[in-house]
Amino acid sequence: MTDQERVRILSVEVLNGSNTLSKVSGLIRRRGFHVRSISVGPSREPGRSRMTLTVDSGHAGADQVRKQLERLVEVVAVEDLTGYEVHSRELIVARVAASEVGGLLERGARVLDAGPGGTTIEFAGEDKDVGDFVDELMRHGILDVVRSGPVVMRRTA
Amino acid sequence: MTKLTGADMVLEALEREHVELIFGYPGGANLPIYQHLPEHPKLKHILVRHEQGAAHMADGYARASGRPGVVLATSGPGALNLVTGLCTAYMDSVPMIAITGQVNSAQVGLDAFQESDVIGATSSVTKHSYLVTSIDQLPRVIHEAFHIATTGRPGPVLIDICKDVQLAEADRVTPERLDIPGYQPNGHVQLDRARQAAEALAKAERPVILAGHGVLLSHAEPQLRELAEKAGAPVGTTLLGIGAFPVSHPLSLHMTGFMGTGWCLKAVQNADVLMMVGMRVDDRVTARLADFAPKVKTFIHVDIDGSEMGKNVRPHIELVADARQALEAVLPHVGSLEEGRGRWLAQIDAWREEHPLRYTRSNGHLQPQDVLIDMYRRCRNEAVVVADVGQNQIWAALWWNYDRPGLFLNSGGAGTMGFALPAAIGAKFGRPELPVWCVAGEGGFVMTAQELSVAVEHQLDIKIVLLNNLSLGMVRQFQDDFYGGVRSQVDLTHMPEFVKLAEAYGLPAVRVDKLSDVGPAMDAAERTQGPFLIDFRIDPEANVYPIVPLGKGLNDFWEAPEHD
Helix, strand or coil: CCHHHHEEEEEEEEECCCCHHHHHHHHHHHCCCEEEEEEEEECCCCCEEEEEEEEECCCCCCHHHHHHHHHCCCEEEEEECCCCCEEEEEEEEEEECHHHHHHHHHCCCEEEEEECCEEEEEEEEEHHHHHHHHHHHHCCCEEEEEECCCEEEECCC | CCEEEHHHHHHHHHHHCCCCEEEECCCHHHHHHHHHHHHCCCCEEEECCCHHHHHHHHHHHHHHHCCCEEEEECCCHHHHCCHHHHHHHHHCCCCEEEEEEECCHHHCCCCCCCCCCHHHHHHHHCCEEEEECCHHHHHHHHHHHHHHHHCCCCCEEEEEEEHHHHHCEEECCCCCCCCCCCCCCCCCCCHHHHHHHHHHHHHCCCEEEEECHHHHHCCCHHHHHHHHHHHCCCEEECCCCCCCCCCCCCCEEEECCCCCCHHHHHHHHHCCEEEEECCCCCHHHHCCHHHCCCCCCEEEEEECCHHHCCCCCCCCEEEECCHHHHHHHHHHHCCCCCCCCHHHHHHHHHHHHHCCCCCCCCCCCECHHHHHHHHHHHHCCCCEEEECCCHHHHHHHHCCCCCCCCCEECCCCCCCCCCHHHHHHHHHHHCCCCCEEEEEEHHHHCCCHHHHHHHHHCCCCEEEEEEECCECHHHHHHHHHHCCCCCCCCECCCCCCHHHHHHHHCCCEEEECCHHHHHHHHHHHHHCCCCEEEEEEECCCCCCCCECCCCCCHHHCECCCCCC
């Protein structure tokens, strides 16, 4: 199995609860999987959240990630988005030296604030755009950077 | 409307779930429940001597009776002492409810006296768990817990209840209908796959069926037998599946796995269709995975837990369903065989002749098999055998012809030393009409020997058979065979005199050193009403055979040396 084949993108609907995140992360650790990214936010249903997980299945079969998550009582539904046409968006917030901002703005970044400590910018985009933007960032003097991890939804059109 | 304390709600809920027995130990964080316990005479409480014993007793009770075992412990160290027992039940899919006291809800996370994060500590060894911080949650949580523990693939569920919740008062509430959106325990049989499975079996030249604990849990033994006879397919069982198919049946291969019978391993390794029912296909079954069942063209896997599909062996036909429902769906499609099984079954008979179970009898020592054969002669299929872990476990598995389900209990998945005595106590409570024999090595026995007090207190008719070889036998065997012969920290000559230990606890006991004393000692045990211990001093060099060397495939099994 190639590295790419081991990685699954999962959209997981979970019941809100004090143990839900630790149960999910504990299961992933215990089964020998590796989290590449995780993002969580409220879902459409009250009392539930939507997790977007990018997980490397490690030495296990790739479908084991979904199957093991489905065993958790806190998990209501798991959708494996791997291989589908999706919207995958990620937010990046970075602080760079003021002199470095120009090239980043041309790529679609937006200034959040500016001061003597540097300029804070944000960028949101699809997977590839984010990758390109990160490459561009690396060429500048990054003072700090925060990434949300991708949120993913299947395309309907 | 009547006001109830949380403690009363817990006890009422247990009654509503038809609980008869609680195995427990009181402490600061569950005292409100114990305060109200005498008001609930329907709930019989067994005071254990260590919480691990409580979990194993509940486990043995559940395995023997088919009803969920219930454990009650206090917070912190009391709850943490359950972890090994929860793990044992989790690995073997045993229904159990563990209720633990927790510090007051306002103190959670403040490192209060006897506080521990029990949910965190047990999350990997429970099917589900709850932290109850409000009395309003109690009725629903307990109702849900029993449902989750006993349905689908059973397992232990832990309910951690803050002390202030036990003391709080609220109106009596009967739990409403279950609504657990993330829990759909029952797979449904896909009929086209059932038909495919039947066709594969019918077309096979060399079919083999392997049966695991799931067959016993779903009471699918009659369907398994009918399928085997209809399809002319021989059946082996896993260690936990013993009893799923009669060992004395002509189609029985007895036990599979890396300590299974030679003829079963030969059959598995030469099969062209392998149907695996209610089992995890774990490493103890497959040995070296790359060498497992190399001639199989069609793997059929039946299990209620979909996550077991493809976890170790990728099946060609998967049936995610209860074993009995799946077999019932397969059976109507098993028609007349394209050709008879005569040649295949004759080959298996030849392997049975070629690779019999055997043991040495000429070195002057008492052999464990001598003891077990005598026991079997007495009990046949009218007793429950509860084994500990190690050589004693495999000897007890191989040297009896278990022809009925529920007669052999052991810790298969977790391999928990110390399981046998408390589990035998639980089994006796679960099946009081049957004799219960506890088979243990001296190493495992001393890990939970304090529970002898419980056996004596309740005068339980349990016969304890110690197969005492003065060492950690299985580890010693592994060191001899696979670790360069270096015997490291396996000597158990410095152990109590078990006859005196038994007497100190208040039960009769004898020591047996030679074959001629086996019968009289067994007679004495059978005549005694109540617990009885026999310390059998067996051959210290006795080994378990067959055995597949570590890292090797099933074809490479070693047999007992030829002798006398």
